[in-house]
Amino acid sequence: MKREDLIIITLLTGFVIFIAVGCFLDSHLMYDNFIWRYYWGPVVSDALNHPAEYHGIIANEGYTLVSEITYGIIALLALYYIYRLFRRLKITIDWGFCISLIPLILFGPFSRVLEDTGYFEIPLVYWFISPLIYIQIAVYTLIFIVIGWHVEREKNSFPPLAIAFGGASLFSFYIWSFSGMVKEPINPVIVFVCIVGAILPIMFDFYRNKEIRRNSIVLSSGLILLLPTLALIMGWIAGIQWSTSTGVRVDVLFVVVALSTAITVAVFWIAKSIKSAKPYTKPLNLAMIFGQMIDGLTTYISIYDPFHMDIPLYGEKHPVSLKLMEVSGGILFPIAKFFLIILIIYVIDVLYKEDLKQYVNFVNLLKICIFILGVAPGVRDVLRVTLGV
Structure with a gap:
């Protein structure tokens, strides 16, 4: 030791x-x-x-x-x-690894916003409140990654693959259909359809590469958890609601995603034309920018309503973020987030590029964490406004 x-x-x-x-x-x-x-x-x-x-x-x-x-x-x-x-x-921690984690990353804010709607009953509700929700997601993620690593190493070993998919499927059936601790149970047939849809990536991977790889196992396992929550959110937007709502606001979702995408694309195109700015065209770096913009813009728009969209005003839970917004009328928050990420990218990929060459995996893991720290609370907040809770 x-x-x-x-x-x-x-x-x-x-x-x-x-x-x-x-x-x-x-x-x-x-x-x-x-x-x-x-x-x-x-x-x-x-x-x-x-x-x-x-x-x-x-x-x-x-x-x-x-x-x-x-x-x-x-x-x-x-x-x-x-x-x-x-x-x-x-x-190896790279962009492909990050993509495989996205369903698990989104499962956190999707299930959190369901908790905001009052979907879960006590005591189940405690498991879908931070930090417990993020602890359990971290555990699921590590289990799926280790199982994927084992299957990839042992060349399509079936038992651990069955554990990953079987465990995730049983979790989904129990929580969403049979637990009796949710306001609007999902029809088991819909959960089954979600599971079938979730395993399509792994089937495609096997068909194309004649083997099952770690990333596809993590991706499909995460989708098994994510898709039922997506079905519930889409149902709420369509009118299947189990508690009160101030009104569905898909327009806010569109504005936040559009602005975040526009900023990210603008950074990409500007950096693409400047030789010294090539690090700002890398997928992981762009993901960090996008994730933090989702969080920053959602917070600013939902609290201050700068576009006069008649949004019921929300509050900020994080004391540090609250202080930053109080001194600037809110606008400084997304701006500070943007320039902070630009600075982080510069420090990692330009200033200390040579020194960090031997730590590529750690650097990429750090970037994924920064992406998660932005996109997870950002998606939860924008969905709260969208669902009117």
């Missing part, structure tokens, strides 16, 4: 023991005023759609500065160990 691993394990173990002893000696101080106030209370409040109280401590929906710092540290540690796992398995 490496020295840094031992240090991290020791610190984490010590922290857990400290929390446990603190809860035993003074539960009001440790649990009520710390764990409940900053972590679990906001989750319960989100599930109930109103402030939650426990032993006189009121918790509100949303993030706190303490929770954001904590989740940030956890995310960095997870990123480090995921990178080490991929390096050990000799998994």
